[in-house]
Amino acid sequence: MTFWQPELERYPGPRYKAIAAAVAEDISGGTLQPGDRLPTHRQLAEALGVTVGTVTRGYAEAERQGLVGGRVGSGTYVLGDGDGHRVPFGIPAEAPTDGDVNFGLALPVPARRESMLADALRRLADDPAALHDTLSYQPEAGLRRHRDTLRDWLADWGVALAGDEVLLTLGGLHAVHLALQVLARPGETVATEALTYPGLIAAARQQHLDLQPVALDDEGMIPSALARLCEQRAVRAVYCVPNQNNPTTACMSEERRRELAAVARRYGVFFIEDEVHLVDGSERPPNLVDLAPERVLYVTSCSKILAGGLRVGILRAPGHLVRPLEDALRSHCWMAPPLNAELACRWITSGLAREIADWQRRAIGERQALAADRLAGHTFRAQPYGFNLWLHLPEPWRAGSFVTACASEGVHVKSGEPFAVGHQPVPEAIRLALSAPASLDDVRRGLDVVRGLLEHGPRPPSTL
Ligand SMILES: Cc1ncc(COP(=O)(O)O)c(C=O)c1O
Structure with missing residues (x-):
């Protein structure tokens, strides 16, 4: 791979998030391949005109999203399916950044x-x-x-x-x-x-x-x-x-x-x-x-x-x-x-278990109703009391770039990739785990980002 140098201006939000978003987009576009070594923090900072700390945070965010991994003393590498993982799926080692909305993991509704x-x-x-x-x-x-x-x-x-x-x-x-x-x-x-x-x-x-x-x-x-x-x-x-x-x-x-x-x-x-x-x-x-x-x-x-x-x-x-x-x-x-x-x-x-279940059912029902309202006019499937919502993306969106665009605005969603068996074609759709965000307000904020992206469409491709 030649020296990897993303165009940060293409991504909204803070610079470190732009670095992580660029890593994600370049993996889904094939510019970055599993096993590729990313530039050192210092090299990339100099090339992009940002501080070393910004690159460190950017790589840490990409690691949190399961896109790259570090090997002590030998740099940061792109993860891939070399060891059997198509797309990483798991609990990130790092806590999500404050203010982010996590629709990524199907967790119970947070309660005390x-x-x-x-x-x-x-x-x-x-x-x-x-x-x-x-x-x-x-x-x-x-x-x-x-x-x-x-x-x-x-x-x-x-x-x-x-x-x-x-x-x-x-x-x-x-x-x-x-x-x-x-x-x-x-x-x-x-x-x-x-x-x-x-x-x-x-x-x-x-x-x-x-x-x-x-x-x-x-x-x-x-x-x-x-x-x-x-x-x-x-x-x-x-x-x-x-x-x-x-x-x-x-x-x-x-x-x-x-x-x-x-x-x-x-x-x-x-x-x-x-x-x-x-x-x-x-x-x-x-x-x-x-x-x-x-x-x-x-x-x-x-x-x-x-x-x-x-x-x-x-x-x-x-x-x-x-x-x-x-x-x-x-x-x-x-x-x-x-x-x-x-x-x-x-x-x-x-x-207590029944009380928690009843409370959770009400909370999920409320979140699903909110999603049905916010995503009205788009194609999705969900059950009234289910944790998840499966949203079909309108053309020309593709699931990989939609996930990246959401992440660059602090909203974490999953494409169909980690769920796909073998080489089956994967629908251009994303899974929103409505149960996971901390509050109904966070769900609303996250859905507004999703709806905004659906309505504005993707940025034009920049690859030669
Ligand atoms: C369909 C399905 N089965 C099993 C599990 C895992 O359940 P547990 O956490 O009890 O291992 C999950 C977790 O998300 C799931 O979605």
């Missing part, structure tokens, strides 16, 4: 959970028997009373599971990993919606599975496309998110679910049904696990309602798979920490 945790810990401190339980090794699937409490809690959400089939895991993603591990061996085929949760893509890669995309429409996975794949290959497992596909927010109708259950039975494949984004039972068609319990492993967690840091996940499997799952759990971590499940269960039995 700290005081609730403090209260639960104080009560636990006065309960020697429970303290003893949390300090002891327990059966792989978790303490019986924790499993029962979580099973009853799920029943309140309209998910009826038998207690013996429920295992506690280190969050929903861990449950997905375990399910994949017992269903498929390295090299074997697992199918999923062509746009899917990036954690599943990462898990399949870690386990060296052959992950195959299945076409999706407004209702998610298309059964005839899955059946075709099953004709062509020995599909060991199918992962899908019937309620609120991530990122497209598509929800399956009852008919669609019945068709998929029929495909599962016809080809003898197991489904991993992911419902980490729990939806009130009164509002949705039956789960796949209700329709074909002998073929479905069901995954959920406390992350999106209570707190992601608790890492309390729930995996339900048909009876004959429980033993292999317990073996897998033991080999990973013996069991999920009982302390975390104890805290989650205390929030549940005290009624």
Whole structure:
């Protein structure tokens, strides 16, 4: 690569943000390639006529967005898919810049959970028997009373599971990993919606599975496309998110679910049904696990309602798979920490979990209504109480440059890239996680930036 020298004037906002925006744009335009070394801070500062501190902040911002990485003593490098990542997806090491609006990560609506945790810990401190339980090794699937409490809690959400089939895991993603591990061996085929949760893509890669995309429409996975794949290959497992596909927010109708259950039975494949984004039972068609319990492993967690840091996940499997799952759990971590499940269960039995869920539902409903108003006239899909909104971009916008343009105005959104399986074409659309920003005002501010960009269109390209 020749000396990289961006034209900062092309980007609005502070100079350091312009540097990060230029890195992002040049990666999506191909000028910067994975592994390229960026100029040193001093070289770039001299070339651009800015201070070294500005370049340092600019590179730090690009690193926070997962675009570049530093190697001690050897400079700053462009990250890419060399080590298996198409586009970085994860929690940035650095806190977002003050004043930025984060629509990037599907986090629960911020609430004062700290005081609730403090209260639960104080009560636990006065309960020697429970303290003893949390300090002891327990059966792989978790303490019986924790499993029962979580099973009853799920029943309140309209998910009826038998207690013996429920295992506690280190969050929903861990449950997905375990399910994949017992269903498929390295090299074997697992199918999923062509746009899917990036954690599943990462898990399949870690386990060296052959992950195959299945076409999706407004209702998610298309059964005839899955059946075709099953004709062509020995599909060991199918992962899908019937309620609120991530990122497209598509929800399956009852008919669609019945068709998929029929495909599962016809080809003898197991489904991993992911419902980490729990939806009130009164509002949705039956789960796949209700329709074909002998073929479905069901995954959920406390992350999106209570707190992601608790890492309390729930995996339900048909009876004959429980033993292999317990073996897998033991080999990973013996069991999920009982302390975390104890805290989650205390929030549940005290009624606090329901209060948080109801409050969050109202807050999300308000945010979705605001988005529907602010984005009126544009094409998007969202569920009234869903975390995300999937916004189709009008021409000539492309998703990569839209993400960059938003970032240069301090608004963080995701394109479809991290969700795409294989070389499937990725729609020119972005995912807005409406739940993540700190306040309704931040949501409003972020939506106004998004709407402004939609209406003004992109800057003309500057490449020769
Ligand atoms: C569809 C889906 N499944 C699983 C997870 C991970 O859940 P957990 O934090 O409990 O591991 C997420 C998190 O965003 C998700 O969107």
